[in-house]
Amino acid sequence: MADLLDDPTTTFTVAHAVSAGDADPPEHPRPLDESTRARALLAAQPVVEGHTEPPRVTEPDPEDLPPVRAAEAGAQLWSLRVDADEGVLGTLRRIDAVRALVAACPEDLRLAHTTSEMDHARNCGRVAVVLGPVSWSAVGGSPATLRAYHALGVRAVSLTRYDRFAREAVREMNRLGLAIDLAGADTDTVRQTLAVSRAPVLLTRADPDGMPDEVLSLLGEKDGVCMVPVTPDVSATADTLDRLRALAGPRSLGLSHAEHPPTGYVPLFAELLRRDWPASDLVSLSHGNITRALRDTEFRSRVTRLRAA
DSSP states (O other), X not given: OHHHHHOHHHHHHHHHHHHHHSOOOOOOOOOOOHHHHHHHHHHHSOEEEEEEOOOOOSSOOGGGOSOOOOTTEEEXXXXXXOOTTTHHHHHHHHHHHHHHXXXXXXXXXXXXXXXXXXHHHHHTTOEEEEEEEEOGGGTTTOHHHXXXXXXXXXXXXXXXXXXXXXXXXXXXXXXXTOEEEOTTOOXXXXXXXXXXXXXXXXXXXXXXXXXXXXXXXXXXXXXXEEEEEEOSOHHHHHHHHHHHHHHHOGGGEEEEEESSTTTOSHHHHHHHHHTTOOHHHHHIIIIIHHHHHHHHHHHHHHHHHHHHO
């Protein structure tokens, strides 16, 4: 027997027979490409857009609705901004038009007043519509106007300049649970508002390239959210987000809207995956940060009211 095992010819024959009888080793699945991974992530974690321009109509035609949007959008903040000469009356008309538009599209849209309602709309396959921001010029220098807007379902108000009334308004918005939108505000207004507000601020249509590094860093320290429009130049948008992530941190990232909805967000998220962004940061970018900021605003409002009671 020992001679048999020592025979090299026999050894080869036995080994060959064993090898031939084995099943072929399983092939490892090919890794998914970045676009496929981005598409899967966005299907599970749809984008909350910081700025959507609804049609300027008073009687929307259901055949033309809902407004064109990116397929990956799960919720939108609908702008109620009006021209300075339209004021409160123009804003009320726009609120009424948006409500009529949402009512005309029950299979596509659902009005949301809280983050819980946003989540529920998404779970039902609807796009959540959040009313706001309202123009600062349409506040009229009155806290009562802010309270009236909140009662009508508005959840965000723009603040574009800081003055004596603005300081009072910030505190009232914190108390009511109105998110403060600083899109279009100068850097001094951003700094002063961040110093007073107890709730996170938003920049629903931001241009981070026009903001100093120290302001972006301060925004991150205060848990604010800077929401960046997605342009057709995906590489340039990714560069902007890289800078914002480095200065303000991943908790301060958000998306304003896609300038070309049919293209959607997949190309941007694929590019960020190629740049080695972790999935957790991409989820924060798509909806995690803005949802957290709105939820914090709601929470601080409840706390403030309980303390006052």
